[in-house]
Amino acid sequence: MAVPKRKTSRSNTRHRRARWKAVVPDLVEVTALDGRKLRVPRRLVAAYQRGLLS
Numbered sequence: 001m002a003v004p005k006r007k008t009s010r011s012n013t014r015h016r017r018a019r020w021k022a023v024v025p026d027l028v029e030v031t032a033l034d035g036r037k038l039r040v041p042r043r044l045v046a047a048y049q050r051g052l053l054s
Contacts, residue, residue, distance in 0.1 A: 025041040
């Protein structure tokens with residue numbers, strides 16, 4: 001296991017953690033191959049249109 005070389009200050013630790021925030025993906029409405037309307041993340045639109053995902 002990695003061990004830090006020196007103690008990080010509290011403000012540095014919190015500043016570093018504050019940058020890693022989860023972001024809600026923007027959803028796009030897509031018509032699947034079977035005719036259903038789906039709301040999917042933008043990066044998966046092509047896969048749903050090709051029928052790779054159901």
